[in-house]
Amino acid sequence: MARPHWRDLLMADFSPESARAAPLTIVRVEAWKVRMPYLAPMQSSRGRLEVGEKVLLRLTALDGTVGLGEASIIFPARDGECADSVFRRLAEVTGPLLLGQDGARIVTILQTLAGLSSERHAFPTSLCAIDLALHDLKARHLGIPVADLLGGATRERFALSRSMAMPDERTAVQSACTLAEMGYRLLTLKGSADWRHDIRMARAVQRAVGASARIEIDPNQAWHCKAALAVDAALQECELECIEQPCAWWDIEAMQLITERAHAPIAADESVLSPADAMRVVRARAADIITVKLAKSGGLRASSAIVAIAEAGGLQCNLGSKHTLGVGSAALLHFAAAHPAVGEFVGYGSALERFVGDIINETIDIRDGQARLPPGPGFGVTLNEEAIARFSLASADLSAERARAR
Structure with a gap:
């Protein structure tokens, strides 16, 4: 007998009835890989760069609250993560797992994601984007700064x-x-x-x-x-x-x-x-x-x-x-x-x-x-959609509705 796909297991307990009990239930996950040119080339012993590649993450909760995260890469670190691998991991692995989760339960979510690898501290750059987005989401919901x-x-x-x-x-x-x-x-x-x-x-x-x-x-x-x-x-x-x-x-x-x-x-x-x-x-x-x-x-x-x-x-x-x-x-x-x-x-x-x-x-x-310190709830910043469109190289848009449709 075929084992159920992990996405099916994840979505089995997701329903509008259960979501109403958790206003920060994550219903949409968006990710972008962006390329931003440097004002002047960046030089170190690792090499020379004229552009920086970053990955952005936006979580949207059932109540409409959003949380923003970012994974920043200069050169691939000793863990081997780069902008391409971080984007694909968010879009194909961890992003779908976030759908239906209560965004207020930051520690539970991060522990679950850490458990996906036998190395507890694996994939730290992609985890950073999620960690930041969850903290921003919860702080915005509470109306307080992340600090x-x-x-x-x-x-x-x-x-x-x-x-x-x-x-x-x-x-x-x-x-x-x-x-x-x-x-x-x-x-x-x-x-x-x-x-x-x-x-x-x-x-x-x-x-x-x-x-x-x-x-x-x-x-x-x-x-x-x-x-x-x-x-x-x-x-x-x-x-x-x-x-x-x-x-x-x-x-x-x-x-x-x-x-x-x-x-x-x-x-x-x-x-x-x-x-x-x-x-x-x-x-x-x-x-x-x-x-x-x-x-x-x-x-x-x-x-x-x-x-x-x-x-x-x-x-x-x-x-x-x-x-x-x-x-x-x-x-x-x-x-x-x-x-x-x-x-x-x-x-x-x-x-x-x-x-x-x-x-x-x-x-x-x-x-x-x-x-x-930027004022306002969360990190105090919002995404500029025009800038995202201008500098984005790739994007992914996941929603609970689309996950159920599969």
Whole structure:
């Protein structure tokens, strides 16, 4: 006897009668893969990008409430997720599973989706879009900001850091001075495999900006242990805020050695995707700082766990972004607002800092290198349908009615 399809099992209990008892029953799931050109090419040790590909998610509940989510990708991470795979997973696997579910039961839904894989922390980027959309949905239904759903805002203004490439001294100095004049007080210098070049560029940038901005350097795993310690020694006079992920994510022993011997604080970024990774780094003392990014870790809930683990272990937390568009940027600010353990600087404020446009109707308020928390319920942003149509490469529209029709 043939086993019933999982979609049939899911929809078996869905009916208008049962849905009336749960106003946040999810009746529509929409996803878009969008491509947004950068204002200027993005360069790091991983490569060069002229466009960013992101995946957007919109959930609609029985009572008409909507919730927005975003999965942001720069380069495929160590889990292998890319924009294409995230979009297909949302459209073909997890999206259909959301139909008929009570959107207010965030933890239950996320636990169920995590159980689809033998690896509990698999597919974090696609899970991030769902996590954000569920939190936005519930907060909008309650008429409160997402920050309040997470415990309440402890601040509403956020100093921003900006990353910049260092292809040559003239370009690096010009970029750094421009950003400092715009009010950015922390510059993240993107390192390369040529660590001697990075030393020269960092010194030139520090001389140019002086006390107007602090600097940190992020080679995105491009160095080996000896190179990292050589850079640290050479740049002591620069008083680096940190050296972020100097070596391969999996080389915890090297990270531990660098952390033990370096003068500058060491941050773990690619080494920490999940709360389990955070525990591993804390136990090994393989970093002084953990860089938290919603998109790489599965969203607000898992990222909150990472912050709690870091705080309990005596490590600081930085907050990065993966170059989000408007929905992800707003989510980042709400997360920062509700987590005082996150450091002074947020790694992003608005898509308009980097991209030619955005996909939200609102403009996140940025002045003098500071972002303001978007007001209103949920994340405080709404999708711009014209922008979605302009930048979308693919779309999926799932509804409970269509699922029953199958």
